Amino acid sequence: MVTRYRRLVLAASDVVVWAFSLTLATLLRYQFNWSRSITLGLLLIIGAAVALQLAVGNATQLYRARWRVGSFEEALCLAFTMTCVTVGITLLSVVEPLHVLPIGATVGGGTLALLLASGLRVVWRLNSERSLHRPHATERASTSRIVYCSCAPAAPAPPPPAAAR
Numbered sequence: 001m002v003t004r005y006r007r008l009v010l011a012a013s014d015v016v017v018w019a020f021s022l023t024l025a026t027l028l029r030y031q032f033n034w035s036r037s038i039t040l041g042l043l044l045i046i047g048a049a050v051a052l053q054l055a056v057g058n059a060t061q062l063y064r065a066r067w068r069v070g071s072f073e074e075a076l077c078l079a080f081t082m083t084c085v086t087v088g089i090t091l092l093s094v095v096e097p098l099h100v101l102p103i104g105a106t107v108g109g110g111t112l113a114l115l116l117a118s119g120l121r122v123v124w125r126l127n128s129e130r131s132l133h134r135p136h137a138t139e140r141a142s143t144s145r146i147v148y149c150s151c152a153p154a155a156p157a158p159p160p161p162a163a164a165r
Contacts, residue, residue: 007063010121011054017116018049018085018109022101025109029102041100045089049109052085070125078117086110 022045023038030036057063062081067074090106093099 006069010069011057011063013120014053014057014113014117015050017113017120018053019046021112021116022046022049022089022105022109025112026101026105028108029105041093041098045093045101045106048092049085049089049113052088053081056081056084056088068125069128070121074121075118078121079114082110082114082117086113 023042026037026042027034054063060077060081062074062077065073065077067077086107086109089110090103093101093106094103
């Protein structure tokens, strides 16, 4: 079921990742002062990040290509997309006369978003590969593991070096 809607699930997870990372980066920047962190400006930047992520992700084929989730091709495209979005929201935040968010919050949020989105894709990939290589119940019952230990004696220690004269 999830693989059928893979593109939609990946896009939705990227949207959630952007909202979480920008909020966390802003909270960290303002030392968890909720009144300064959670503002209309933060919602504006989150909306811009979501719109840019979906637009750039669609333009770079992040959500349209048939790559395996967590592959190197997808990782490169994801890094390029997230970098473009980070640059875009940083410019939007700086160019705006109100200075919507600090630059550290937008750059830190973009870095955290890339880390979390990559991590989600790696977990997806590992989970799908583990389920592909899971042995059948009858194979598990008949399979046994062998542990091999060498009983050869250890090599003798080398002689100590001669004293220098």
